[in-house]
Amino acid sequence: MKKAVIFGITGQDGSFLAEFLLAKNYEVHGVIRRSSTDYRERIAHIEGHPDFHLHFGDMSDSLGIMQVIAKTRPDEIYNLAAQSHVQVSFDSPEYTANVDATGVLRVLEAVRTCGLEKTCRIYQASTSELYGRVEAVPQNEETPFHPYSPYAVAKLYGFWIIREYRDAYNMYCCNGILFNHESERRGETFVTRKITLAAARIKQGKQEKLYLGNLSSLRDWGYAKDYVECMWLMLQQERPDDYVIATGEQHSVREFCLAAFREAGIELEFRGEGIHEQGIDKATGKVLVEVSPDFYRPTDVVNLLGDPSKAKRQLGWNPAKTSFEELVRLMVQADMAKVAVERAGEKVRINLEEYLEKGIVK
Ligand code: NAP
Numbered sequence: 079m080k081k082a083v084i085f086g087i088t089g090q091d092g093s094f095l096a097e098f099l100l101a102k103n104y105e106v107h108g109v110i111r112r113s114s115t116d117y118r119e120r121i122a123h124i125e126g127h128p129d130f131h132l133h134f135g136d137m138s139d140s141l142g143i144m145q146v147i148a149k150t151r152p153d154e155i156y157n158l159a160a161q162s163h164v165q166v167s168f169d170s171p172e173y174t175a176n177v178d179a180t181g182v183l184r185v186l187e188a189v190r191t192c193g194l195e196k197t198c199r200i201y202q203a204s205t206s207e208l209y210g211r212v213e214a215v216p217q218n219e220e221t222p223f224h225p226y227s228p229y230a231v232a233k234l235y236g237f238w239i240i241r242e243y244r245d246a247y248n249m250y251c252c253n254g255i256l257f258n259h260e261s262e263r264r265g266e267t268f269v270t271r272k273i274t275l276a277a278a279r280i281k282q283g284k285q286e287k288l289y290l291g292n293l294s295s296l297r298d299w300g301y302a303k304d305y306v307e308c309m310w311l312m313l314q315q316e317r318p319d320d321y322v323i324a325t326g327e328q329h330s331v332r333e334f335c336l337a338a339f340r341e342a343g344i345e346l347e348f349r350g351e352g353i354h355e356q357g358i359d360k361a362t363g364k365v366l367v368e369v370s371p372d373f374y375r376p377t378d379v380v381n382l383l384g385d386p387s388k389a390k391r392q393l394g395w396n397p398a399k400t401s402f403e404e405l406v407r408l409m410v411q412a413d414m415a416k417v418a419v420e421r422a423g424e425k426v427r428i429n430l431e432e433y434l435e436k437g438i439v440k
């Protein structure tokens with residue numbers, strides 16, 4: 079039985095990867111942070127599985143990382159832990175560097191200190207944000223990097239320290255240069271999930287309007303569940319390497335919006351330009367989407383399109399498994415159901431309060 083450690087187990091990708099590895103009969107060790115609130119929603123359904131174990135640790139704490147690795151002595155490590163929100167990195171640049179850059183070094187050094195450098199394979203969650211202020215479209219493994227946010231600059235260090243340890247110490251370390259991947263488990267402040275949740279809430283009368291930033295930004299959006307398979311495939315090759323993982327298809331935030339609202343049963347049309355652009359409900363004439371400068375970034379990455387040819391050729395990975403339309407559909411359907419459940423819960427609570435007031439129930 080192979081043993082894997084996942085840093086970032088509570089995140090979108092960590093939860094899908096844990097399910098994937100358990101299905102492959104791995105013993106999976108996830109690293110979590112202590113929090114006063116419940117943040118284990120994405121992994122609650124696998125807690126208690128006999129091959130699934132959790133350990134406390136933080137990417138800013140070398141000792142904790144070392145202890146987890148010494149205790150578990152894994153065959154594979156997946157470093158998915160990061161302050162992963164680009165806009166937040168402008169507010170917390172030092173923290174982002176500590177976790178997303180130095181954190182990678184801490185994992186590498188812990189592996190060496192534990193004497194596992196010959197046996198343990200390491201996956202690093204690198205990112206298409208490295209291309210930043212893009213120098214070519216589409217982007218592949220040869221395209222120069224031009225990071226364009228504190229997040230991307232931190233991830234650039236992570237990328238290069240992985241390459242350095244591969245060359246200097248002959249360690250099996252890989253970078254997955256993953257383009258945006260989304261799902262029903264995506265954090266609610268990333269643009270796709272923000273849109274699908276708002277479309278569901280607006281349709282069900284729980285929200286009036288959606289405020290967004292740059293509607294013209296272009297992304298190559300894939301389905302997270304398909305992407306975690308690639309992380310595993312990278313660690314099963316004869317030699318370590320770096321791979322671009324993407325769909326090869328590009329859409330704007332505006333297009334995502336149109337598709338998501340359509341899926342929720344609302345036909346939108348966009349009118350106006352820049353800060354004055356609005357998304358209007360064709361049936362009622364109501365303005366449902368507006369632009370807010372609050373969601374503009376000091377520097378924004380606006381043209382990401384990946385070329386996944388190498389992953390297709392060498393890993394045998396299929397980038398077309400889940401289409402853009404299917405991705406939007408599954409996210410909107412999940413959010414329509416989530417909002418319906420919340421509304422039902424609210425109704426029960428209101429009824430209960432009324433019954434208590436009237437003395438019908440005690
Ligand atoms: P996510 O949902 O934000 O999850 C991030 C994970 O990192 C969470 O488990 C989080 O724990 C953990 N984490 C954050 N700070 C930590 C710290 N100081 N110590 C320990 N754990 C910490 O991100 P994701 O979308 O799954 O992405 C996974 C990785 O891929 C990230 O490194 C991200 O930068 C990278 N990436 C993502 C995409 C994408 O489109 N999703 C594309 C390219 C690269 P808490 O739950 O406690 O916050």
Ligand code: G4F
Pocket residue numbers: 162163164165204205206207256257258259267268269270272289290291292293295296297331373374375378379380382
């Ligand atoms: O959904 P986003 O916040 O994702 P972003 O910045 O591309 O970062 C994600 O993907 C990266 C891979 O390329 C990962 F490395 C990273 O960890 C993360 O998972 O924003 C996408 C685009 C941006 O151009 C942003 O300016 O959407 C634009 N946008 C427009 N309105 C918005 C909004 N983004 C957010 N979050 N919220 C808005 O209201």
